Amino acid sequence: MNEKAAVHLPGFLDSPTRYLFFTGKGGVGKTSVACATALALADVGRSVLLVSTDPASNLDEILGVPLGNSPIAVPGAKGLEVLNIDPVAAAESYRQRVLAQMEPDTIDQDRDAVREQLSGACTTEIAAFDEFVGRLADNSGAYDHVIFDTAPTGHTLRLLSLPKAWSGFLEVNEQGASCLGPHSGLKSREERFKAAMTALCNPAATTVILVTRPETSAIAEAARTATELRALSLANQRLVINGVFHAAIPSDPVAASLEEQGEQALAQMPPSLRELPRDDIPLRPFEMMGLEALRTLLRPTRATANTLSTTVAFADDLPALDGLIDLLAADGKGLIMVMGKGGVGKTTIAAAIALGLVQRGHTVHLSTTDPAAHLATTLMGEAPGLRVDRIDPKAETERYIAKIMDQRGSKLDEQGQALLREDLASPCTEEVAVFHAFSHIVAEARSAFVVLDTAPTGHSLLLMDATGAYHRQMTRQSASNKSTGRIITPLMRLQDPNYTRILLVTLAETTPVSQASALQEDLRRANIEPYAWIINKSLLAAGTRDSLLQQRLVGERRQIERVREAMAKRLFFVPWQASPPIGVPALQALAHDRARTVSTV
Numbered sequence: 071m072n073e074k075a076a077v078h079l080p081g082f083l084d085s086p087t088r089y090l091f092f093t094g095k096g097g098v099g100k101t102s103v104a105c106a107t108a109l110a111l112a113d114v115g116r117s118v119l120l121v122s123t124d125p126a127s128n129l130d131e132i133l134g135v136p137l138g139n140s141p142i143a144v145p146g147a148k149g150l151e152v153l154n155i156d157p158v159a160a161a162e163s164y165r166q167r168v169l170a171q172m173e174p175d176t177i178d179q180d181r182d183a184v185r186e187q188l189s190g191a192c193t194t195e196i197a198a199f200d201e202f203v204g205r206l207a208d209n210s211g212a213y214d215h216v217i218f219d220t221a222p223t224g225h226t227l228r229l230l231s232l233p234k235a236w237s238g239f240l241e242v243n244e245q246g247a248s249c250l251g252p253h254s255g256l257k258s259r260e261e262r263f264k265a266a267m268t269a270l271c272n273p274a275a276t277t278v279i280l281v282t283r284p285e286t287s288a289i290a291e292a293a294r295t296a297t298e299l300r301a302l303s304l305a306n307q308r309l310v311i312n313g314v315f316h317a318a319i320p321s322d323p324v325a326a327s328l329e330e331q332g333e334q335a336l337a338q339m340p341p342s343l344r345e346l347p348r349d350d351i352p353l354r355p356f357e358m359m360g361l362e363a364l365r366t367l368l369r370p371t372r373a374t375a376n377t378l379s380t381t382v383a384f385a386d387d388l389p390a391l392d393g394l395i396d397l398l399a400a401d402g403k404g405l406i407m408v409m410g411k412g413g414v415g416k417t418t419i420a421a422a423i424a425l426g427l428v429q430r431g432h433t434v435h436l437s438t439t440d441p442a443a444h445l446a447t448t449l450m451g452e453a454p455g456l457r458v459d460r461i462d463p464k465a466e467t468e469r470y471i472a473k474i475m476d477q478r479g480s481k482l483d484e485q486g487q488a489l490l491r492e493d494l495a496s497p498c499t500e501e502v503a504v505f506h507a508f509s510h511i512v513a514e515a516r517s518a519f520v521v522l523d524t525a526p527t528g529h530s531l532l533l534m535d536a537t538g539a540y541h542r543q544m545t546r547q548s549a550s551n552k553s554t555g556r557i558i559t560p561l562m563r564l565q566d567p568n569y570t571r572i573l574l575v576t577l578a579e580t581t582p583v584s585q586a587s588a589l590q591e592d593l594r595r596a597n598i599e600p601y602a603w604i605i606n607k608s609l610l611a612a613g614t615r616d617s618l619l620q621q622r623l624v625g626e627r628r629q630i631e632r633v634r635e636a637m638a639k640r641l642f643f644v645p646w647q648a649s650p651p652i653g654v655p656a657l658q659a660l661a662h663d664r665a666r667t668v669s670t671v
Contacts, residue, residue: 080349080368082308083110086215087277089206089269093220094281095291096412097582099312102358103281103351104219105132106367112150113365116214120152123202123220127154128581134360139201146361151213155201164200206266273306280346281310284332286650287444288413293340309346311336315353318617324609325616327648355621357580391419394602394642395426395661398519398571402432405515405563407522410575411585415606417444418651418660419575419644420523425654426661427519428455437461437511438523439504445523450653461507463500470503509560515569564598571601576633578608578626587637603638605630609646 082090092104101122108120119141122129129152130137133144139159141151205216269275278299282292296307315332317325351367358364398406408420417438424436438445438460445458452458471494479487514520563569572593576586590600609619610626634641644660651660 080310080351081347082277082279082310082349083107083368086111087273087275087306088215089276090215090217091220091276091278092218092281093278093295095283095288097414097577098281098283098288099351099358100281101128101132101219101581102364102367103279103310103312104217105129106358106364108150108152108215108217109147109361109364110368111215111217112144112147115149117149117212118151119205119213119216120150121202121205121216121218122152122154123218127219128585129154129219131581131584132359132364144361160201203266206269271303276304276306278304278307279310280307280343281312283313284311284315284335286335286338286652287447289335289339289343290447291444293342296342296346307346309343309348311348311350313353314350315618319615322614322616323648324614324646325619328619331650353618355618357625359580389642391422391604391642391644391660392426392662394573394604394640395423395430397640398423399427399430399432401568401571403515403518404568405512405520405522405570406573407524407564407570408573408575409524409589411582411589414575414577414582414586415644416440416575417448417523418657419573419604419606420521421445421448422651422657422661423573424456424519424521425453425658427521428453429658429662432519433457434519434521435459435511435514436521436523438525439508440523440525448652449657453654453658461504461511463504466503466507467500470506471499512560512563515563561596565596567599567601570598572598573602573604574600574638575604575606578605578610578629578633580625580629583629583633583637590637600639602640602642603633604642604644605633606644607646608643 090104090107092100092107094100101124104120108118112118120129122137127137133152135142135144135152137152137154139153139156141153144150144152202218205218208216280292280296282288292309299305299307315325315328317329320326354363354367356363358367398404406420406423408416408423410416417440420438421436424434427434433455435457436445437458440460445460449458471491474494475487475491479490482490511520511522564572574586574590576582586603593600608626608630610623610630614620614623647656647660649656651657
């Protein structure tokens with residue numbers, strides 16, 4: 071049998087539906103699998119559009135082509151076009167459409183009021199959503215397949231829930247104006263929303279592919295996602311286990327432990343995932359960058375011999391996490407925001423830092439803005455001096471609506487109250503409510519330590535956009551009201567290096583490092599300077615002899631040097647742990663023990 075005939079592609083490529091959604095926890099390889107799938111379909115003659123809905127997409131880096139808000143052909147892949155839904159460009163296009171729909175005789179003051187309404191983060195979200203809906207509602211047949219590389223789970227669940235939410239909102243709300251502008255402008259898109267919902271819920275048209283790694287937290291999130299998507303009537307689901315590892319040298323403690331962790335995680339897989347059709351993709355010895363690498367991802371692999379002439383030495387020259395905690399503790403109080411790409415271990419790092427500060431005699435409030443909210447499963451317990459909670463979008467929205475109805479509704483008649491309640495039923499009310507909760511937590515750091523575990527990069531940038539919009543609104547109001555005293559907005563607190571410490575967490579891999587660098591530049595444009603970088607879960611400190619892992623270490627050292635030389639003012643290091651740091655004792659050890667986790671080989 072020749073080599074081509076021996077190739078067996080994953081089951082999800084057998085008679086694929088027109089729409090394929092790849093979703094899952096950050097860092098599980100959604101983009102790589104989505105790109106490899108698009109490439110495999112194009113290589114057999116299909117016309118394919120690959121769409122990224124992630125505000126922090128790295129499609130351009132993986133495919134080596136500059137991307138924008140319009141489809142662009144991928145050189146070397148006939149039939150494949152890609153686009154990245156740019157939230158900023160989409161928002162500006164949306165604003166212009168809404169303003170163009172206003173009556174010609176509308177006065178400038180009313181136009182300015184609508185323009186102001188359209189300056190917030192929820193406008194950015196709905197504009198990007200409108201672009202997404204357009205792809206689902208397109209019946210032109212221009213593409214055989216449309217593949218969506220989605221943002222990490224929490225952001226994606228909100229995106230996929232919006233067609234249903236906005237359809238329901240527009241059915242009952244016939245007048246007025248929301249923070250997205252006049253409802254008449256939204257009503258014109260109602261049919262598109264309904265068409266999107268129809269396509270999403272049709273198993274003959276749409277398949278949701280849940281991508282995970284053989285890791286407990288990633289599998290747990292995939293199970294939650296599967297349940298929530300079924301509740302949205304997206305029931306045609308498949309499961310992909312990416313990065314399955316088998317040790318080439320069973321006596322190597324690092325390789326053996328890595329394989330054992332994966333097997334245990336898969337053995338404990340929830341029943342809701344076990345019943346799904348499943349494909350396993352092996353861990354590769356190199357990163358998925360470029361068409362040549364991507365074409366290998368979905369093909370079978372054979373064990374490879376160690377092609378390195380020498381082993382890669384472990385890293386012993388990077389400061390450990392406890393050194394960073396010592397610096398933070400010296401401040402006595404302040405806001406510590408842990409940021410980065412999904413899947414790099416932000417929650418683990420945030421929890422370890424919070425516990426480390428408690429160990430050093432401080433009381434700490436640990437919270438999260440991540441809709442996926444993994445703090446409870448990471449801590450698995452309580453610690454004296456540590457208060458833990460989360461910004462729950464649903465609870466914050468209910469609290470915000472009750473507050474507005476009490477403040478404004480009490481001054482309205484029955485009809486006015488009904489209109490206000492309808493307006494507050496808008497899905498974008500959640501964004502406003504979450505921002506208010508975030509602002510309250512930021513203010514707490516005036517007198518104590520607050521450690522904030524943020525959502526994956528794209529979702530966090532939307533929150534930061536809301537912070538900037540609020541700052542602009544307040545400064546304009548202050549300028550027009552001379553009697554108003556000096557205001558301090560949340561953005562001003564984030565910009566104050568004596569108040570806020572921004573920590574960027576990454577893995578020693580090309581994509582997480584590039585996305586952390588892009589996030590750093592976004593923050594700097596907002597006059598927010600990151601305090602330090604943390605390289606998490608590095609195998610370079612573990613001293614492995616396994617052939618595949620040794621090949622991966624070459625790239626890991628290259629990324630560490632890239633960060634150290636050109637990106638980070640301060641750099642700290644957390645080695646890969648033989649046992650996942652879950653639970654208060656393990657996290658305390660991560661924050662306190664100066665000894666590195668180095669295996670003997």
